[in-house]
Amino acid sequence: MLFEQIKDKIENNQRVGEKDAIALFESHDLLQIGELAAEVNRRKNSDRVFFNVNRHINYTNLCVNQCIFCAFSKEEGEEGGYTLALEQVCEKAIEAVAAGATEIHSVGGLHPTLPFEFYLDMIRAIKEVSPSLHVKAFTAVEIDYFSRISGLTVGEVIDALKKLVWDRCREGEQRFWEKRSGTRSVRKNLRRALA
Ligand code: SF4
DSSP states (O other): OHHHHHHHHHHTTOOOOHHHHHHHHHOOOHHHHHHHHHHHHHHHHTTSSOOOOEEEEOOBOBOSSOOTTOSSOBOTTOTTOOBOOHHHHHHHHHHHHHTTOOEEEEOOOOOSSOOHHHHHHHHHHHHHHOTTOEEEEOOHHHHHHHHHHHOOOHHHHHHHHHHTTOOBOOHHHHHHHHHHHOOHHHHHHHHHHHO
């Protein structure tokens, strides 16, 4: 009942009071609260602030790194290990677009045998599903791995991906990688390639 009153207030552009705020805080109805918050946000900010509708496609969980904290990765041959074929990646992208996604977020383990061309083909295939899809793909660890398996420099790997209208790798990862690498040439390459 109180929730309905709060909803009325918000819909009528009235300010919520302390009692209302406590009721919202204690409510478990996150979907309704989210809808109300989105409505107020749209009213105040129009489309400047928005929710990104994306779909995660984790193309493989096989990883040569086997980081001690990782609950995602599997070794080759281990039960539960998988690698998606390009067709499966496309199917997921098609499903995502049909469900209203505007972005594909794709990361995976460091696969023991896939060549760098697979990753280029994957981005190309996703873009072919819908050229307007924003593709956010690969962590800095993956970029570094692609450089090692392809024999290309990090900058060349990024250039190759950018040519496919790859939009960006995760920004936090870029900063982490840049800081961690500590070398001026790598920083310079990254800046130039991402400019
Ligand atoms: S590199 Fe990533 S996927 Fe691989 S083991 Fe480490 S955290 Fe897991």
